[in-house]
Amino acid sequence: MAQFLIDTHVLIWYLEDDSQLSANVAEILEDTRHNLYVSIVSLWEIAIKSGLGKLKLKIEFHDLKEVLKRLSIEILSIDFEDTQTYLTLPLFENHRDPFDRILVAQVMRRSIALVSGDKKFDLYEIHRVWR
Numbered sequence: 001m002a003q004f005l006i007d008t009h010v011l012i013w014y015l016e017d018d019s020q021l022s023a024n025v026a027e028i029l030e031d032t033r034h035n036l037y038v039s040i041v042s043l044w045e046i047a048i049k050s051g052l053g054k055l056k057l058k059i060e061f062h063d064l065k066e067v068l069k070r071l072s073i074e075i076l077s078i079d080f081e082d083t084q085t086y087l088t089l090p091l092f093e094n095h096r097d098p099f100d101r102i103l104v105a106q107v108m109r110r111s112i113a114l115v116s117g118d119k120k121f122d123l124y125e126i127h128r129v130w131r
Contacts (some may be wrong), residue, residue, distance in 0.1 A: 003112040014058065037073065038076065043075065116128055
């Protein structure tokens with residue numbers, strides 16, 4: 001049984017049935033044999049962007065927790081050890097996004113794959129799944 005942490009944009013594209021979502025990723029997300037996670041930081045990012053009017057989802061934010069539950073996507077909290085790992089990450093000039101960097105720390109600590117179309121994650125020693 002494989003485990004995957006879903007990047008913010010992947011979650012949004014999946015929920016919105018966006019054509020930018022690769023067929024491979026859609027298969028991963030729909031395979032009930034996998035353990036799927038979304039970081040609380042991704043939900044925070046969605047809340048920030050929704051609150052600023054930069055993101056409008058087809059579903060209401062307050063319904064998101066129930067939708068994730070129906071899809072068997074578990075919310076992954078940030079713990080102290082994640083923040084310690086965050087501090088050890090190299091600070092690449094072209095990748096300083098704190099949301100992305102905590103996702104890297106989370107997948108590193110748990111030895112799970114990150115589902116993301118963002119190639120900047122390839123700077124880190126993690127397993128990124130896309131195509």
